[in-house]
Amino acid sequence: MEQNIQTKPLSYIDVVYSGSAEQTADCDVTLPEYYPDINKILKCSLLPGIDSSSASGNRITVGGTILIRIIYLGANDKIRGFEQSLPFDKTIDVNDLPDGVCLYVKAEVIQHISSIKTPRVRPITRKRKRILNIKKISPQ
Secondary structure, three states, rough: OOOOOOOOOOEEEEEEEEEEEEEEEEEEEEOOOOOOOOOEEEEEEEEEEEEEEEEEEEEEEEEEEEEEEEEEOOOOHHHEEEEEEEEEEEEEOOOOOOOOOOOEEEEEEEEEEOOOOOOOOOEEEEEEEEEEEEEEEEEE
16 A cells, blocks of 8 residues: 655634724715605615725724615605715724735624604714724735
8 A cells, every 4th residue: 555645835824813993974864856855764774885905014994885775755655765875994003913914804883873854864873883803814
């Protein structure tokens, strides 16, 4: 019986940092003139997305947008919808960040509160998004 031995490099993932950061964003959504006034908000949803993430020096920079979707009752109790995007940026200071790291970033909305100020303006107050699982993974 003959035994073959193969030698290959072994790579693994070393988590250098794992944490979370919170970014608060408040905004007022104003409907365009050609949209009917808001009588009642049926549903308001926020969908965060990460557009970019980078690590440089001892800083992690994350940028993205939140898609705001509003479903409401307009004039004559007809169901209407409206969407708007809200950009965000977050910089996180990290100690002892090695070079050549790979980032895994996930965004989620923790809480949002919506209310009607006037039939044309609807503010979203205390909208917080938490960037979860910011991991610098250093290939060895």
